[in-house]
Amino acid sequence: MTPYRVAIIGTGNIAGGHVRALKEMGRRVQVVAAMDVEPGRVEAFCAEHRIPRSYADLTALLAAEQPDLVHIATPPATHADLAIRCLQAGARVWCEKPLCGSLAALDRIEAAERATGRYCSSVAQWRFGSAAQHLKGLMREQAMGRLLVGICQTTWYRDVAYYQVPWRGTWQNELGGTTLGHGIHAMDLFLWLCGDWSEVAAMTATLDRPIEVDDVSMATVRFDNGALGSIVNSALSPRQHTYLRFDLQKATVEVSGLYGYSNKDWRYSVPDDADGSALSRWQDIPADVPSSHTAQLAALLDTMDRDEPPPVGTPEVRRTIEFITCLYKAAAAGQTVRRGSIGPDDPFYRHVAGHTPQGSPV
Numbered sequence: 001m002t003p004y005r006v007a008i009i010g011t012g013n014i015a016g017g018h019v020r021a022l023k024e025m026g027r028r029v030q031v032v033a034a035m036d037v038e039p040g041r042v043e044a045f046c047a048e049h050r051i052p053r054s055y056a057d058l059t060a061l062l063a064a065e066q067p068d069l070v071h072i073a074t075p076p077a078t079h080a081d082l083a084i085r086c087l088q089a090g091a092r093v094w095c096e097k098p099l100c101g102s103l104a105a106l107d108r109i110e111a112a113e114r115a116t117g118r119y120c121s122s123v124a125q126w127r128f129g130s131a132a133q134h135l136k137g138l139m140r141e142q143a144m145g146r147l148l149v150g151i152c153q154t155t156w157y158r159d160v161a162y163y164q165v166p167w168r169g170t171w172q173n174e175l176g177g178t179t180l181g182h183g184i185h186a187m188d189l190f191l192w193l194c195g196d197w198s199e200v201a202a203m204t205a206t207l208d209r210p211i212e213v214d215d216v217s218m219a220t221v222r223f224d225n226g227a228l229g230s231i232v233n234s235a236l237s238p239r240q241h242t243y244l245r246f247d248l249q250k251a252t253v254e255v256s257g258l259y260g261y262s263n264k265d266w267r268y269s270v271p272d273d274a275d276g277s278a279l280s281r282w283q284d285i286p287a288d289v290p291s292s293h294t295a296q297l298a299a300l301l302d303t304m305d306r307d308e309p310p311p312v313g314t315p316e317v318r319r320t321i322e323f324i325t326c327l328y329k330a331a332a333a334g335q336t337v338r339r340g341s342i343g344p345d346d347p348f349y350r351h352v353a354g355h356t357p358q359g360s361p362v
Helices: 013-024 039-049 058-065 076-088 103-116 130-141 160-164 184-194 276-282 293-305 314-333
Strands: 004-009 029-035 053-055 069-072 092-095 120-122 147-157 197-205 216-223 228-234 236-248 252-257 266-269
Touching: 004 013, 004 058, 013 029, 013 039, 013 069, 013 293, 029 039, 029 058, 039 053, 053 058, 058 076, 069 076, 076 092, 076 103, 092 293, 103 120, 103 314, 120 314, 130 184, 130 236, 130 252, 147 184, 184 228, 184 236, 184 314, 197 314, 216 314, 266 276
Parallel strands: 004 029, 004 069, 029 053, 069 092, 092 120, 147 228
Antiparallel strands: 147 236, 197 216, 216 228, 236 252, 252 266
16 A cells, blocks of 8 residues: 655644654655744754655645645644645645634635545544543443433643743634633543533633633533533643543443543443443443544544545534534623524634634624
8 A cells, every 4th residue: 555645734842743643653654744934943843753855835845745644733823724725735634623713714624625525634632542432332322321411621731831832822823712722622522422512601711821812611511412511621720630521321431631541541330229230341441542643543544545534524623613612602692602503694603702813802
């Protein structure tokens, strides 16, 4: 099999994780080039990771290298335009989260997909650990009964120095606050496991960091099956923790970690009078694959082999971006927002938090 030609755009810290994942793919891929607007940084990156060619111009890279797959690891405000240019050049795209900062931008990306026949997908590595995949199957089958209550907690800590990076902490460049930039990981997993949602109520605040965007948010969500969920996102929590809990009719399932998980981080519990053999079956996870870029990339390459749409493609991204948009709107309006209620005439359609490109409320 001829390896897929891969290029990386953006050579900051997160790009290193993409390189490590690509190395795990062995002969399935060939990393042919990297690009960054800072020539010195991309040259150093390529030298460190033994990538043969570096570019400071995307047009030149796409014309010369004709990659099959492009990894985008740049600041959030650049994602949508870069993804569209790569699609138009004939490449598939795998982009860091958030893929974009509005439903309008997502519509533009989907239009480019239809015009080119290529696909764009987003990093959402929390879905791809074996424990989450196993639980998804159990919940799809309702093996443990209906979901009743869910909890999704992303309580992380980002100090003032973290926000000194020029693109962070602004509506224009980071596109959102801790809700969009940090909580999106666990929320994406939570929504994927719980299923379709119908409405959300929320509050957001900037309590302690000298930034434009939110450093904390709290939301309540109602799912289509009637289940209720509680979501907390914070950049202000010195003891960092990521925690998800699912209370179903017959069992509680929990995962506790920080930036990822393996099977050992998951716990299944049943009432004292429940059938222990059922618990043994439910918590018997066939493999132990940690959540990671590596796991998602392997699944992405599998779909390329079959010429199929990718995992966490734009239809799946829409569910999460629309939820975050509704969360921000619910907080701004002080009222519940229903799924499907934000259309092109709504300022929240043009920006996830209803802001203009200059960062002022619409």
